[in-house]
Amino acid sequence: MPAPRSVTAVDTGRLLRDLENNGEDDSPASKKPKSDRFPLNSCEFAAAVAVFFLFALGLFYIYLTMPASEFGRIKLPRTLADLRLLKENLSAYASNHPAPFILGYCSTYIFMQTFMIPGTIFMSLLAGALFGVVRGILLVIFNATAGASSCFFLSKLIGRPLVSWLWPEKLRFFQAEIAKRRDRLLNYMLFLRITPTLPNLFINLASPIVDVPxxxxxxxxxxxxxxxxxxxxxxxxxxxxLKSLKDLYDFKTFSVLFLIGFVAICPTLLKRKRVYE
Structure with a gap:
């Protein structure tokens, strides 16, 4: 009859580790870095896909209301050459049918902003090319605000694991800065929006996570x-x-934006100075 196996020190250590890990496997294969794992669970992913297709279905329906000749010439611009061609193709339609065109333009812009699709800067340039300064700015501000708000609520629904996965360090920095400026939060958020300190995409996604009202x-x-x-x-x-998108933001432009941003955040800096005095 074989003798009962004694519990060695190694077995005891392994047992203690198992108890501390609540039965989880601590083998090298189980210690896969979080950055290698997709952050959304099946329910969150399904919710994101459902919202995306609802938006896409509405956008597709709006496009179907356009004349077939115009619908075939629509293409999201990826270069300045694409944008110039799109402007030529849509100039007559925008002039003759302003309401349907603006509806399609706004829907496309908000869709791109909500789902973080690159290219909204081309849409802003197109607004200036087709509508001039005043109407162009009103259109861009409306769409950018609506799209950012839509992205805010989408991130509130499923964004926390995604942002924590993509930008963990940046999120911690943002959260700390927001916590320090709770009493003058509007000034700080204005500074971030005016200046290129943080990307607008990150601000849209991270703001609900760090409890920005x-x-x-x-x-x-x-x-x-x-x-x-x-x-x-x-x-x-x-x-x-315009030869390149880099021509939009030269040193002079950045200087002006940071000057405006400094004016926006100045009340926060002055209050902090009084606190430390």
Whole structure:
């Protein structure tokens, strides 16, 4: 009859580790870095897909109301050459049918902004090229604010694991800065919107996660995007002379934006100075 196996020190150590890990496997295969795992669970992923297809279905229905000749010439611009061609194709339709065109334009812009599809800067240039400065700025501000708000609520629904997965360090930094400026949060959010300190995409996604109230987010977006929108829409007036997107934001432009942003955040800095005195 074989003798009963004694519990060795190794077995005891393994047992203690198992108890501490609540029965989870601590083998190298189980220690896969979080960055290699898709952050959304099946329910969150299904919700994101459902919202995307609902938006896409509405957008497709709007496009179907356009004449077949115009529908076939629509293409999301990816280069300035694409944008110039799109402007030529849609100029007559935008002039003859302004209401359907604006509906399609706004729907496309908001869809792209909601689901983080690159290219909204081309849409802003197109607004300037087709509608001029005043109407172009109004269109861009409306769409950028509506799209950012839609992205805010989408992130509130499923964004936390995604943002924590993509930008963990940046999210911690943003959360710490928001916590320090709770009493002057609108000024800080205006500073972020006016200046290129943080990407607008990250601000849209991270704001609900770090508990930025929606009314603060909305006002900061509505007001803070005006300077950059003005620059882009004005550039759209001279679309034929624009050689590169880099021409939009030179050193002088960045300096002006940071100056405006400094004015916006100045009350926060002055209050902090009084506190430390």
């Amino acid at each position: 929606f009314h603060i987010f909305f006002l900061a977006t509505l007001i803070g995007l005006i300077p950059a929108s003005y620059i882009t829409v004005r550039a759209g007036l001279a679309l034929g002379d």
